[in-house]
Amino acid sequence: MRNLFASCLCLVALNAPAAPFQDLLRQYETQARQENPAFSGFSPERGKRFYEEKRVASSGRQSGCFDCHSPDPAQSGKTHANKIIDPMAVSANPKRFTDLQKTEKWFRRNCADLIGRACTAQEKGDFIEFLAHYK
Amino acid sequence: MKKWLPYILFASTVLSVTTLLATSANGQEHEGQEPFPKVENPAWHSECSGCHMLYHPALLPARSWKKIMDGLDRHFGENASLDAAQREEITRFLTSHAADRQSNARSRRIVQSIPPDDTPLRFSSTLYFIAHHDEIPNTLYQRKSIGSASHCSACHRGAEQGEFSESTVRIPR
Numbered sequence: 001m002r003n004l005f006a007s008c009l010c011l012v013a014l015n016a017p018a019a020p021f022q023d024l025l026r027q028y029e030t031q032a033r034q035e036n037p038a039f040s041g042f043s044p045e046r047g048k049r050f051y052e053e054k055r056v057a058s059s060g061r062q063s064g065c066f067d068c069h070s071p072d073p074a075q076s077g078k079t080h081a082n083k084i085i086d087p088m089a090v091s092a093n094p095k096r097f098t099d100l101q102k103t104e105k106w107f108r109r110n111c112a113d114l115i116g117r118a119c120t121a122q123e124k125g126d127f128i129e130f131l132a133h134y135k
Numbered sequence: 136m137k138k139w140l141p142y143i144l145f146a147s148t149v150l151s152v153t154t155l156l157a158t159s160a161n162g163q164e165h166e167g168q169e170p171f172p173k174v175e176n177p178a179w180h181s182e183c184s185g186c187h188m189l190y191h192p193a194l195l196p197a198r199s200w201k202k203i204m205d206g207l208d209r210h211f212g213e214n215a216s217l218d219a220a221q222r223e224e225i226t227r228f229l230t231s232h233a234a235d236r237q238s239n240a241r242s243r244r245i246v247q248s249i250p251p252d253d254t255p256l257r258f259s260s261t262l263y264f265i266a267h268h269d270e271i272p273n274t275l276y277q278r279k280s281i282g283s284a285s286h287c288s289a290c291h292r293g294a295e296q297g298e299f300s301e302s303t304v305r306i307p308r
Contacts, residue, residue: 057212057213058209058212058214059212059213061212079186079187080186080211080212080213081186081187081188081211081282081283081285081286082187082281082282082283082286082289083184083185083186083187083188108214108216109213109214109215109216110214112208112214112216113213113214
């Protein structure tokens, strides 16, 4: 009986819902494998470099993710029109990366603005991996 | 009875003149002070307040909104593009409640202040705005609590609801 109880607990633990950002990561992983058969996983270190990289926006302004989102992603950021942006780090803002449509909308806009092209699934996954585990 | 008549006449004259004066003064004060009509559209609300305060459609004429919505991929230096369905819905909403489709006094004056061959993208570039903020030095907009002249709600707390009357202005430090 005790064994049965223990194994039930185990099952419950196994079925515990994964963090919502994991859903998004899985979708980007599927895409990344299609884009690159040699895909070998997402890297928070690459995501960190991507976040911190200094870029030139399409407007000509020196910029980068950190510019509006704050150099410390656990802090709130601010748009150029003075609107507060909730933190990017999931630890500080659990709603981050729970909505694929919203996430895609902002990747579409900001990648075009800051890199001049669409981001790859690899870049998106690295970015989320970094921010999902940032403390 | 006859003794009372002049008093009554005098009192009623004073009363009606006072009422008349009060009404006309009030009327003048209220012209342009009334808030814009309440409007709502969920797509407009969520999409147009992500990066900046929510601007009421009655602030600019329809041709301005159309031009703004046609250039969202270069929206004041940033990419704010939308999918086609949302862009069309929001454009319809903005143009149908635009300043030149409004009957309120403030919108009428805004429209009158814009030359017919001009299509401003910023409300703060209209002569109406400039004339109504001529006592505000540029350095005031640069305060950290304000940022720029486009941040109406920093001083006009009810701006997002279309409330701009001077009596509710609170300039932050």
